[in-house]
Amino acid sequence: DADVTQTPRNRITKTGKRIMLECSQTKGHDRMYWYRQDPGLGLQLIYYSFDVKDINKGEISDGYSVSRQAQAKFSLSLESAIPNQTALYFCATSGTVDNEQFFGPGTRLTVL
Amino acid sequence: GEDVEQSLFLSVREGDSSVINCTYTDSSSTYLYWYKQEPGAGLQLLTYIFSNMDMKQDQRLTVLLNKKDKHLSLRIADTQTGDSAIYFCAEGAGSYQLTFGKGTKLSVIP
Numbered sequence: 308d309a310d311v312t313q314t315p316r317n318r319i320t321k322t323g324k325r326i327m328l329e330c331s332q333t334k335g336h337d338r339m340y341w342y343r344q345d346p347g348l349g350l351q352l353i354y355y356s357f358d359v360k361d362i363n364k365g366e367i368s369d370g371y372s373v374s375r376q377a378q379a380k381f382s383l384s385l386e387s388a389i390p391n392q393t394a395l396y397f398c399a400t401s402g403t404v405d406n407e408q409f410f411g412p413g414t415r416l417t418v419l
Numbered sequence: 420g421e422d423v424e425q426s427l428f429l430s431v432r433e434g435d436s437s438v439i440n441c442t443y444t445d446s447s448s449t450y451l452y453w454y455k456q457e458p459g460a461g462l463q464l465l466t467y468i469f470s471n472m473d474m475k476q477d478q479r480l481t482v483l484l485n486k487k488d489k490h491l492s493l494r495i496a497d498t499q500t501g502d503s504a505i506y507f508c509a510e511g512a513g514s515y516q517l518t519f520g521k522g523t524k525l526s527v528i529p
Contacts, residue, residue, distance in 0.1 A: 347427065349507065349521035397461055408517060410461035
């Protein structure tokens with residue numbers, strides 16, 4: 308079984324809708340991350356969490372919110388989706404030694 | 420702020436060596452990473468190098484680090500069609516965040 312899972316894998320929605328992307332991990336890591344990937348732009352950090360009570364904004368947090376429901380779960384919400392939030396979204400986790408990050412398979416989100 | 424630069428595309432013939440280059444700006448980087456992303460998949464860590472090393476070899480992969488020039492390279496020997504993917508360079512200063520390059524798309528020509 309995959310260590311980091313994301314649901315859904317694909318989602319098409321309309322402008323103005325609220326969307327939640329979910330991430331679960333079985334690696335026992337405290338640190339979790341949400342990234343966005345756009346073609347030719349690499350990965351941009353949206354939010355990160357060091358533990359259940361510690362949540363921080365990344366480079367591009369506007370228009371997004373997160374919830375760390377448990378050590379193993381970190382969800383990303385788009386309160387009112389807009390077309391320029393169409394992208395591939397990745398969740399990742401890391402331990403605290405070498406900061407190697409383990410990625411989920413990604414969620415492809417399309418906002419019409 | 421930190422910046423990681425890499426060329427966007429590289430084409431090589433099957434059996435040749437591939438060299439993917441990366442430059443970074445954060446002199447406090449502790450670890451430097453190479454990730455591979457295959458189509459439709461997430462990123463997988465290929466290898467990483469600690470900043471006090473200048474070379475690391477792992478089977479067909481060789482990582483070279485020139486800390487003075489802040490230059491990192493990934494050499495793939497005997498490149499195969501299965502190596503076709505996007506390769507991301509990333510640097511981390513031992514803190515919470517990795518800074519990723521934009522990725523180099525490697526195309527292997529049979």
